[in-house]
Structure formats: C-alpha cells, structure tokens
Amino acid sequence: DTFKIGYFVGSLASNSINRVLSKALISVAPPELEFHEIAIKDLPLYSSDYDSDFPPAGRDLKDAIAASDGILFISPEYNRSIPGALKNAIDWGSRPWGTNSFARKPTGIIGASPGGIGTAVMQSSMRSVLSFLDAPQLNAPEAYIRFVADAYDDDGSVKDEATAGLLRHYMEEYSAFVQRVLAANAPGHI
Numbered sequence: 497d498t499f500k501i502g503y504f505v506g507s508l509a510s511n512s513i514n515r516v517l518s519k520a521l522i523s524v525a526p527p528e529l530e531f532h533e534i535a536i537k538d539l540p541l542y543s544s545d546y547d548s549d550f551p552p553a554g555r556d557l558k559d560a561i562a563a564s565d566g567i568l569f570i571s572p573e574y575n576r577s578i579p580g581a582l583k584n585a586i587d588w589g590s591r592p593w594g595t596n597s598f599a600r601k602p603t604g605i606i607g608a609s610p611g612g613i614g615t616a617v618m619q620s621s622m623r624s625v626l627s628f629l630d631a632p633q634l635n636a637p638e639a640y641i642r643f644v645a646d647a648y649d650d651d652g653s654v655k656d657e658a659t660a661g662l663l664r665h666y667m668e669e670y671s672a673f674v675q676r677v678l679a680a681n682a683p684g685h686i
C-alpha cells in the first residue's frame with residue numbers, strides 16, 4: 497500500500513531552509529509515502545465572511561487535505577510561534593464550522609531554525625492548535641532541526657550521515673504512525 501502525504505511548508509521565502517528540509521525529508525522517506533505540497537501562499541486572509549460562499553482557494557485547500565492520508569507540517573518559528581501564513585492556512589482548513597478538515601487526520605510537525613532552540617516553541621504552539629482541531633499527532637520522536645547548510649545538497653539530498661539518519665528515523669516513525677491512525681479510523685473501529 498502507498499499513503500498520500502500532504503505537506504505544508506510554513507515559509508513563503510524563496511530561499512527557505514524549511515523548504516530545503518522538506519526536500520530532505522522526502523528524499524529519505526520510506527517508499528510507501530507519496531508526497532504532494534499543499535500550497536498556502538495564495539490564500540487570502542481568512543474571515544468568517546467567506547463561510548457562506550467558500551472561495552476556490554479555500555475549497556482547494558480542504559480538498560487537498562481530504563485527499564491526504566496524513567499531513568506533515570514543516571515550518572519555521574516566527575517570534576516563538578506559528579508563522580502567520582501557516583496559521584492562516586490552518587484556519588481556512590478548520591472552517592466553515594462543522595467541516596474541520598483536520599479532524600482525525602494523522603499529523604507530524606517538524607521545523608528548522610538557524611538558532612539553537614530549533615522551532616521547539618512553534619511546535620509546542622502547533623500541538624495546541626492541532627489538539628483543538630482533533631488531529632492526532634506523532635508525539636515521538638520530536639525533531640527540532642538546527643539548520644546547518646553544509647548538511648544538504650542543492651537537490652535536497654542530505655550529505656551529512658548523522659542528519660540523514662535522524663530524518664530517516666523521523667519519517668519511518670511518521671509513516672508507522674499514519675498507518676496506525678488510518679487503521680484506527682477504519683470502519684468497524686470505535
């Protein structure tokens with residue numbers, strides 16, 4: 497079996513280190529995972545005014561989440577929290593009321609920062625948001641990546657063996673977690 501993973505990159509920067517990390521994660525992921533990016537850059541700022549007539553950008557986002565077996569968030573930390581563009585996308589996916597797209601979706605959260613704390617506080621904020629949205633989360637391993645450019649090649653492959661091993665382990669555990677949640681969500685289970 498293969499599993500469709502929709503991933504969000506929480507940065508809009510053209511030279512994003514988190515986009516490098518996304519390529520690295522895909523390059524070491526186990527073969528049963530298929531990846532497609534869920535783009536956030538063209539979403540307007542969410543308002544409940546949109547709920548009565550949800551625009552195509554919002555519907556596309558919700559369709560992309562629905563079509564995913566699992567969701568992976570790869571994001572920087574902004575001011576010790578979730579970047580606004582990513583939070584906006586999550587708000588879109590959570591609405592209109594009663595149609596929360598994240599409910600029961602297995603999720604993973606990972607991020608890179610040049611700094612030593614390596615997105616830990618953003619990830620903690622994300623866990624609160626995803627808990628409220630009833631999205632199961634990979635609890636362990638955690639991965640707070642302090643980004644070192646030398647560890648990656650331009651094509652996104654990982655040059656540094658220790659980094660590759662850490663990211664590979666994360667993706668193997670994420671894949672197993674997605675499959676456990678899908679089994680638990682299957683008809684017949686409570």
Ligand code: FNR
Nearest residue numbers: 507509512513514572573574575576609610611615
């Ligand atoms: C940052 N940065 C940052 N880093 C961090 O570890 N904790 C933080 O709270 C913040 N806050 C923050 C706010 C804003 C507005 C910016 C632009 C940056 C630094 C950040 O980690 C660095 O710019 C990364 O390169 C951002 O990730 P991308 O965009 O390269 O993927």
